[in-house]
Amino acid sequence: MKQAVFFMLNDYADWEGAYLSSKLNQSDDWIVKTVSINSEITSIGGFRTTVDYQLNDISDDVDLLILIGGNSWSIENDKLKELLAKRLKSGLPTGSICGSVDYLARNGLLTGYKHTGNSQYLWKDYDAYTNKNDFLMEQAVWDDNLVTANGTAALDFTNLVIKMLHLLSDKEANQATDLYKLGFYKFCDKYGNPFA
Amino acid sequence: MKQAVFFMLNDYADWEGAYLSSKLNQSDDWIVKTVSINSEITSIGGFRTTVDYQLNDISDDVDLLILIGGNSWSIENDKLKELLAKRLKSGLPTGSICGSVDYLARNGLLTGYKHTGNSQYLWKDYDAYTNKNDFLMEQAVWDDNLVTANGTAALDFTNLVIKMLHLLSDKEANQATDLYKLGFYKFCDKYGNPFA
Numbered sequence: 001m002k003q004a005v006f007f008m009l010n011d012y013a014d015w016e017g018a019y020l021s022s023k024l025n026q027s028d029d030w031i032v033k034t035v036s037i038n039s040e041i042t043s044i045g046g047f048r049t050t051v052d053y054q055l056n057d058i059s060d061d062v063d064l065l066i067l068i069g070g071n072s073w074s075i076e077n078d079k080l081k082e083l084l085a086k087r088l089k090s091g092l093p094t095g096s097i098c099g100s101v102d103y104l105a106r107n108g109l110l111t112g113y114k115h116t117g118n119s120q121y122l123w124k125d126y127d128a129y130t131n132k133n134d135f136l137m138e139q140a141v142w143d144d145n146l147v148t149a150n151g152t153a154a155l156d157f158t159n160l161v162i163k164m165l166h167l168l169s170d171k172e173a174n175q176a177t178d179l180y181k182l183g184f185y186k187f188c189d190k191y192g193n194p195f196a
Numbered sequence: 197m198k199q200a201v202f203f204m205l206n207d208y209a210d211w212e213g214a215y216l217s218s219k220l221n222q223s224d225d226w227i228v229k230t231v232s233i234n235s236e237i238t239s240i241g242g243f244r245t246t247v248d249y250q251l252n253d254i255s256d257d258v259d260l261l262i263l264i265g266g267n268s269w270s271i272e273n274d275k276l277k278e279l280l281a282k283r284l285k286s287g288l289p290t291g292s293i294c295g296s297v298d299y300l301a302r303n304g305l306l307t308g309y310k311h312t313g314n315s316q317y318l319w320k321d322y323d324a325y326t327n328k329n330d331f332l333m334e335q336a337v338w339d340d341n342l343v344t345a346n347g348t349a350a351l352d353f354t355n356l357v358i359k360m361l362h363l364l365s366d367k368e369a370n371q372a373t374d375l376y377k378l379g380f381y382k383f384c385d386k387y388g389n390p391f392a
Contacts, residue, residue: 013218015376018210018211018214018241021242023241024241044217045217045228046228047202047243049246050236050244051244052244150380151380152375152383156379183349
């Protein structure tokens with residue numbers, strides 16, 4: 001069983017990991033675990049989450065590491081920075097959405113990757129962010145072993161991470177996210193009723 | 197401060213309450229609390245949630261009660277049934293999405309309301325479900341003090357609950373949910389860049 005580890009901080013964005021975690025945790029090959037720098041964190045929506053791991057408990061080579069956005073990504077954390085630098089260099093699948101991409105930019109961890117994020121404007125004073133031309137104005141971007149997305153792109157992020165992992169074929173991945181993007185009735189118009 | 201109480205069971209659907217809880221908990225007038233019949237529950241996506249209340253701790257007149265869907269709604273629970281019957285009769289705002297609407301149908305709690313849900317087919321053997329003609333094939337339905345939705349309709353559900361509560365004007369509510377429905381770039385095309 002492969003482990004998908006979701007890293008979150010206090011005031012994390014409830015919606016950003018919701019589709020992806022549920023998709024992965026329902027598959028036969030993946031189990032979702034949560035990690036933070038506190039043992040209990042509270043989401044923006046007020047849900048109190050007890051995480052499975054502390055940052056020191058996980059190694060840099062977990063099968064998938066997902067960074068969920070939120071309001072606490074101004075943190076300095078050398079352990080996290082090192083862990084991310086190592087796994088990105090090793091080609092291990094990593095996903096980052098919303099505020100967590102700001103952290104990658106500030107720590108020079110987007111270097112070498114086409115990417116997106118909430119807004120490049122937020123990164124203008126980050127000396128370590130040296131590849132401005134690699135920012136794409138898209139909802140989510142997949143380059144090599146890194147998927148990045150803005151905070152309104154929970155489903156696009158899910159779609160690209162699923163494709164990066166080869167969890168489903170591209171066609172199946174699009175269909176899986178279209179169910180929620182289009183909603184049930186428009187999904188049926190496009191693909192037929194999956195329950196008929 | 198008004199309380200929005202989110203009721204969930206084990207194996208609850210991560211995405212269904214995510215947009216609504218974060219919208220409410222960020223407003224000046226509302227605070228989100230969670231309730232279940234267990235003290236710790238795990239979402240479909242593997243997130244371990246410690247709830248604020250047990251069912252016996254809450255009264256039937258909480259300001260807003262939201263039932264989140266998931267895989268455990270085959271429960272029998274008289275306390276929950278009574279509480280819902282009382283608050284629906286009293287005209288208190290209530291929302292129900294996905295599997296939790298099955299519970300309402302099975303317990304005759306949709307009587308008198310236009311409604312929707314995952315599929316009416318699932319309710320064909322429910323004697324207490326007596327108003328089949330009130331089912332609307334829409335993503336989400338708001339009638340009086342009840343909003344119902346299918347499990348692919350987290351944003352439509354959020355939209356109608358916000359309108360039911362008069363948290364925002366209709367125009368503002370549509371704009372708030374369009375940010376996530378359309379995604380940032382298409383949202384900017386439609387409304388202009390909110391950060392420019």
